[in-house]
Structures are given as structure tokens and as C-alpha cells.
Amino acid sequence: MNTEEKNVRMDAGANGNEPWMDVSAAERQRQEYLKRKQEEQERKVTPAKIRNIFYLGIFLFLVCAVAATVMCFANGVTRIPRRQAKQQKLVSALNEVLPPYNNAILKTAESKENPGNIKSTLYTAKKDGKVAGYAVQISAPEGYGGKMEGLISFSPEGRVCSFVITEHSETPGLGSEVTDRKDVRTFATLFAEKKRKPFPENLPPGKVLDQFRSRSVKTAPWRLRTEGGDIDGRSGATISSKAVTLLASRAAEILKEKLQKEGKIK
Amino acid sequence: MNLWKDFSKGIWKENPVLVLMLGMCPSLATTSSGSNALGMGLATTFVLVCSNLAISSIRKIVPGKIRIPCYIVVIAAFVTVVDLLMQAYTGALYEALGIFIPLIVVNCIVLGRAEAFASKHGLLSSFMDGLGMGCGFTLALTIIGLIREFLSAGTLFNVLVSENYPVLFSVMGQAPGGFMVMGFILAGMNFLNMRKARKEGRDFVNPVDMDCKHCMICRITDEDK
Structure with a gap:
């Protein structure tokens, strides 16, 4: 019997038990004692432990x-290509929502800072010097997944032509049903050639987005039906529908201001 | 042969969604349509393979006590870099898969495989494991997605099956539908596994520590015996 076990027996005896009668009790107490000792050992701060903690900390830091x-490197390297890719996307989106134009549309864009730290850009499309239409690019931070960015085009008289959401992070299948335009195809017509309707109905249908078509900017701001307006949102994606409505309304307000300044509408 | 085993276990025996019960959140959230499910599955497969390779190659220099934070940092950094690169150079691919990338950072399949497999196995095995798990994930998600899409909207991969299909269960397109379809698929899988085991004359047991009952929250099966 070594000294440790002797100590245990003495401890056990001091507690008033009779450990030599009950083997399991003695065994339990011995294990408790060993556990306590181990915990003490673990609690004790030794130089080796301090070194180990520092080592772990420094490793994690590294x-x-x-x-x-x-990440910084990747961000820096891809900054210019990312901007170019985004600009290319913007140009192709502008071509989709606007009637044919032949001016340098990106150079004559008017950027503006609106209340709520929202940036907007107004593009004026001209065909042979005559205004063919306007497009407003604007964002709404109210989306379900954060910021959402859209492009909405107007006729020269200020009626909505076309509306697309260019960037969003809505839930796929729910919020994205509001923001994305989708073609409905059947297996029967899967391989049939797709006919594109003339402008402004050239884009695939989007149930919420199409409701804004041919509304005049004079009637803005628009609201969802649940808030007293006449836009039908998508059930299950109220926040996304609301963000889309806000986005369109904001764009309309910006164009309204411009047209009023130029005296084209009252 | 061993490599084939590393690959194939992810598809049926240790399917990440249907057996390991990992990554439930994205599996239920993105399976409302077949194409979304497929996109999520492919994006996850790509990240899973790459993160498995990365974790496997640093497994010997990472101290055991801080391995989890290290893995998280490595995976998160990796996903961010992939996100930036995709945004810059692969416009069309980013259009299709971009919205799923941020969901993958917090996907516990990636971390789970890093901890359970890649940190203990070599590069080649880890690669096969990532690929197999990714394929199993994609397969499970796509099946759930197609069933839900068909029941809720009557379409498969956004293609209408029939012109006059009556829309029956719109609830299937929402979160409860995900649970329902998943439950039926799980029951079907267990039924098949049990029948196979009975034919071979043995009891069916899920892989040790891989089934859902090892968490001990609901010990129904043990009580019923």
C-alpha cells in the first residue's frame, strides 16, 4: 500500500465512515481524492503552461x-476586374430597360446623394439628340437580406417603362421570387424558339415588378396594398415586396424632381 | 478501393443531410426549387473539396487545442477569396451561385468534415471525402428541391410539367414543407436500410456517433426497445 492510499483511508476514517467494511465506498473516495489532486494540478500555473498559452495565442494570431x-490581397487584386464586371453588367442592364439610344450614357449620368445615405444615378438616353427615355439606378437598404439595387426606366413623359433588380441578397425561392424576372416554360415548348416581345415588354415577367409599368411619376410614392396602396406583394415575402416598392418610389421621386425642374411636368 | 469508399460513403451511408443531419439550415432554406437546390449543392461541393484540402494540408502544424478556431478562420477566409474571385472573373457563374456563397461560410458540413475527416486523413482521402460528401449533399438537396417545387408550383427546374396543373400545396414551398418532405425521405431511407439489414439477418444500426440519437435530447428509440 503506498502513501496515497493510506491518506485516503485516513481521510475516509475521519469522515466517520467505515471504509474497510465497504470496498466500493473506499474506492469512490480514493477516486475523488485523485480527481481533486488532478484538478489542483490543473489549476496550478506553471511556466510551461504559460508558455503554452502564449504559444497558442501567437499561433492563432498568426x-x-x-x-x-x-483576403486583403485578393480584395486588392480583384478590385478593378470586379468594378469592370459590374459596369459591364450595368451597361447590359441599361440596354435591356431602355429603348434604342446612341449617346454616351455613362458619361452624362447624374449621381446624387439622397437622404438616408442612398446613392442614386440618373441616366438620360438620347437618340439623335432627342430624349428617348430615363433610367434611374438606386438602392434600398430595406431588403430582407440587406441592400438591394435596382434599375428603373421611364418614358420621356415620366411613365415607368421597365423595372429590374440588378443586385440583391434575398432568400432564394421566397424573396427572390419578387426581385427576379423568370420565364415560364413548359416541357412542350422547352425547345421551341423563344420570341421576344417588343420593348418595353421584352423582359421575362415578374409579378410584382410588372405592376409598376406605365404608372406616372406624378402618382408616386407607391405603396403595398397592405399599407393602403395598390401594389400586390408576394405572400411570404412582404419585406422584399416592400423594399422593391420603396426602391421604385424613390426612383420616381428623383425623376419627378428633375422633370419639374425642367418644366416638363407640373 | 479505399478512395472509392471515402467517396461513396457520402452518398448513401453517411449522407450529410439525410444521415449525419448536418447543414439543416441551408438544406431547408434553399430547397424550395430544384435549381436553387442544385446551385447550393454545387457551390458547397466546390468549397467543401477545397476546404478539405486546405485543412488536410495544415493538419499537422495546428495545435489540437485551437484547431476549431483555426479551421473556422481558414474556411471563412477561403470562402471570401472564392467569392471575390468569382465576382471578378466569372460573371455568369457568380450570377447563378453568388447568393449561396455567403451561406456556405456558416454551413456546418464544411466545418464538420474538416473536424471529423480532413484533420485526420491525407490529402487524397480528404479530397475524395469532400467530393463524396458534396455529391451526397447536392443529390439530397436536389431531390428534396424537386419534390417541393413540383408539389408547390407544378414545375421541375422552372419548367412547367403540364399547362393545366392544379397548384396543390403552396405550403410545400415554405419552411414547413421542407421539414415534411425531409421527414418522408428519412423514413423511406430508414425503411430501405432496415429491410436490407433484415434480409441479411442483422439489426440495422446507424454508423456509430453519426445518427441523430447520439445527441440524447430525444431518446425515443432506446426507450421503445
Whole structure:
């Protein structure tokens, strides 16, 4: 019998039990004692432990530093290509929502800062020097998944022609049903050639987005039916529908201001 | 042969969604249509393979006590870089898969495979494991997605099956429908597995520590015996 076990027996005896009668009780107490000792050992701060903690901390710091460096590097390298890709997307979106035009549309764009830190850009499309239409690019931070960005085009008289959401992070299948335009195809017509309707109905249908068509900016701001307006949202995606409505209303307000300034509408 | 096993276990025996019960949140959220489910599955497969390779290659230098934070940092950084690169150079692909990428950072399949497999196995095995798990994930998600899409909208991959299809269960397109379809698929899988086991004359047991009952929250099966 070694000293540890002797100690245990003495401890056990001091507690008033009779450990030599009950083997399991003695065993239990011995294990408790060993556990207590181990815990004490774990609690004790030794130089080796301090070194280990520092080592772990520094290792984790290094991992984070390397990861941050890699991310910074990737961000820097891809900044220009990302901007170019975005601009290309913007140009193709503008071509889709506007009637044919032949002026340098990006150069004559008017950027503006609106209340609520919302940036907007107004593009004026001209065909042979005559205004063919307007397009307003604007964002709404009220989307379900955060910021949503849209492009909405107007006729020269200020009626909505076409409306697309260019960037969003809505839930796929729910919120994205509001923001995305989708063709309805059947298996029978799957391989049939798709006929594109003339402008402004050239885009696939979008139930909420199409409700804004041919509304005049004079009637803005528009609201959802649940808030007393006449836009039908999609059930299950009220927040997305509301954000889309807000986005369109904001764009309309911007164009209304411009047209009023130019005296084209009252 | 061993590599084939690493690959194929992800598809049926240890399917991440249907057996391991990992990544429930994206599986239920993105399976409202077949094409969404497929997109999510493919994006996850790509990240899973790459993160498995990354974790497997650093597994020997990472101290055991801080391995989880290290893995999280590595995976998150990796996903961010992939996101940026896709945004810059693959416009069309980003259009299709971009919205799923941020969902993958917090997908526990990626971390789960890093911890359970890649941190203990070599590069090639980890690659096969990532690929197999990714395929199993994609397959399970696409099946759930197609069933839900058909029941809720009458379409398959956004193609209408029949012109005059009556729309029956719009609830299937929402979160409860996801649980229902998943439950039926799980029951079907268990039925098939049990029948196969009975034919071979043994009891069916899920892989050790892989079934849902090891969490001990609901010990129904143990009480019923």
C-alpha cells in the first residue's frame, strides 16, 4: 500500500465512515481524492503552461494575420476586374430597360446623394439628340437580406417603362421570387424558339415588378396594398415586396424632381 | 478501393443531410426549387473539396487545442477569396451561385468534415471525402428541391410539367414543407436500410456517433426497445 492510499483511508476514517467494511465506498473516495489532486494540478500555473498559452495565442494570431493578408490581397487584386464586371453588367442592364439610344450614357449620368445615405444615378438616353427615355439606378437598404439595387426606366413623359433588380441578397425561392424576372416554360415548348416581345415588354415577367409599368411619376410614392396602396406583394415575402416598392418610389421621386425642374411636368 | 469508399460513403451511408443531419439550415432554406437546390449543392461541393484540402494540408502544424478556431478562420477566409474571385472573373457563374456563397461560410458540413475527416486523413482521402460528401449533399438537396417545387408550383427546374396543373400545396414551398418532405425521405431511407439489414439477418444500426440519437435530447428509440 503506498502513501496515497493510506491518506485516503485516513481521510475516509475521519469522515466517520467505515471504509474497510465497504470496498466500493473506499474506492469512490480514493477516486475523488485523485480527481481533486488532478484538478489542483490543473489549476496550478506553471511556466510551461504559460508558455503554452502564449504559444497558442501567437499561433492563432498568426493564422488570423495570414488569413487577413490573403483576403486583403485578393480584395486588392480583384478590385478593378470586379468594378469592370459590374459596369459591364450595368451597361447590359441599361440596354435591356431602355429603348434604342446612341449617346454616351455613362458619361452624362447624374449621381446624387439622397437622404438616408442612398446613392442614386440618373441616366438620360438620347437618340439623335432627342430624349428617348430615363433610367434611374438606386438602392434600398430595406431588403430582407440587406441592400438591394435596382434599375428603373421611364418614358420621356415620366411613365415607368421597365423595372429590374440588378443586385440583391434575398432568400432564394421566397424573396427572390419578387426581385427576379423568370420565364415560364413548359416541357412542350422547352425547345421551341423563344420570341421576344417588343420593348418595353421584352423582359421575362415578374409579378410584382410588372405592376409598376406605365404608372406616372406624378402618382408616386407607391405603396403595398397592405399599407393602403395598390401594389400586390408576394405572400411570404412582404419585406422584399416592400423594399422593391420603396426602391421604385424613390426612383420616381428623383425623376419627378428633375422633370419639374425642367418644366416638363407640373 | 479505399478512395472509392471515402467517396461513396457520402452518398448513401453517411449522407450529410439525410444521415449525419448536418447543414439543416441551408438544406431547408434553399430547397424550395430544384435549381436553387442544385446551385447550393454545387457551390458547397466546390468549397467543401477545397476546404478539405486546405485543412488536410495544415493538419499537422495546428495545435489540437485551437484547431476549431483555426479551421473556422481558414474556411471563412477561403470562402471570401472564392467569392471575390468569382465576382471578378466569372460573371455568369457568380450570377447563378453568388447568393449561396455567403451561406456556405456558416454551413456546418464544411466545418464538420474538416473536424471529423480532413484533420485526420491525407490529402487524397480528404479530397475524395469532400467530393463524396458534396455529391451526397447536392443529390439530397436536389431531390428534396424537386419534390417541393413540383408539389408547390407544378414545375421541375422552372419548367412547367403540364399547362393545366392544379397548384396543390403552396405550403410545400415554405419552411414547413421542407421539414415534411425531409421527414418522408428519412423514413423511406430508414425503411430501405432496415429491410436490407433484415434480409441479411442483422439489426440495422446507424454508423456509430453519426445518427441523430447520439445527441440524447430525444431518446425515443432506446426507450421503445
